Amino acid sequence: MASKLPTQKRAASRDWTSLPFDIYTNVGERLLAAGDIDYYMAFRAASHNWRSATKDYPEKADYSDPTRFQPSKWALLGQPQGDLITLVNVDTGRLLRKSIPLLRNYFFIGATGGGLLLLGEATEPHRARVLNPFTGSIARFKAPAPAVGVRAVAVTKAPLMVFVSGDDGSIMWADQNSESFKCYWSSSIYNSLTCMTSFTGLVYATDQQGAVIVSAVAGAAAGERRPRSALTVSMDTMIPCLDTSLDTSHLAWLSTGKYYLVESGGDLLLVTRPPYLFASTNNHVPVVVHRIDTERKVLEPVSSIGSRAIFAGPVKCLSIDADKFRGIKGGCIYFVEPLLLRGVDYKAPTMNVFHVANGWCPQEGCFRPVTLIQVLADYCRSVHYSELFEIEARESGLDLSSDSESDESSYSETDDEALFFEPDE
Secondary structure, eight states: GGHHHHHHHHHHHHHHHTOOOOHHHHHHHHHHHHHHHHHHHHHTTHHHHHHHHSSOOTTTTTOTTTTTTTTOSSOEEEOOOOOOOEEEETOOOOOOEEEOGGGGGGGEEEEBTSSSSEEESSTEEEEEEOOOOTTTEEEEEEEEEOOOOOEEEEEEEETTTTEEEEEEEEEEEETTSSOOOOOOOOOOSSOOOEEEEEETEEEEETTTOOEEEEEETOOHHHHHHHOOOOOTEEEEEEEOOOOOOOOOOOOTTTHHOEEEEEEEEEEEEEOOOOTOOTTTSOOOOOOOEEEEEETTTEEEEEEEOTEEEEEESSSSSEEEEEGGGGOOTTEEEEEOOOOSTOOTTSSSSOOOEEEEETEEEOBBBOSSOOOHHHHHHHHOOOOOHHHHHHHHHHTTTTTOTTOSGGGGGSOOOGGGTGGGGGOOO
């Protein structure tokens, strides 16, 4: 019997790797649908048959293309700690800590909402790179990486372009052949851009008065197809300002509301922050969420966001499936407050919660030890100042010691193991 055991093991192994292709295909499709690209890549690496039955690069593929098996459901929590990154799947709640030794050779600039990483070369002229952390594919750009405080990053294809929302209210973009980043600013210094996100291959932004701005080929007539490149793309107004108030006070949003863009459940949503003066005891709950019909260029009122929870912050927004995250309420919008000073007391309220169907909820406060809610709030409020930015700022004589909304206000990497197992309040 003992002499037959190795043969039996080999037979079982052959049987396992020679299952019908439709089984392999089904497993692969389920992994991709869940966004578990790391599991998918490990699955494909297990055997030649499994790899042949799943989606693969074509024979003449560009292996440097980071948009193959592009992550779309992941958010990078904090900034890399050496070569270690921490991501969360916004639909399943899965936490992933991943070591990427390549990161030690670059400056980290920022990350897309799906999890692609924007890097800068460590040596001059610090050319930009886009890395897929799941596949290792890296795209090389001629343009130097932007040395700005980064609010958000987006990537579009055909051709591959990277968009960066800066802390100065600008949006910059470049393709792989660009010598430098092209730049867009709001037409008014008192009406800066607040949110930027990618959706169905385009990049959208909104400003403090609720206008929706979209990337488009400059000068193209309706239905006209023209080559896209960084030089031909511009940012154009798709939906005009909702708020025409001329109040330019930094506290204007207390009475006029504030506007956020977020991709949620396959839709692009415009979220309006209701005035604090609104009382939840009123019979009328204001419409705070609109779906953007990008074809007809109109706003459609939304009365419920189901089990989704939206974190709307001063830097970026995030939509998650609240059923997969303990302690987070579905159907709610978490309006995240900015942290004005480093070292702020975490006992101070850092967000306000609005139920889309019922109105304001009791005010939230965040306390140490760090909770998952606090981590997601930090994700939405933190501007990332890369080492490249700090080097150039110091060379220009700028003092960065009092910068607000810095990653220093976010959670420590030692906290994240417990974040997803906090007891319900």
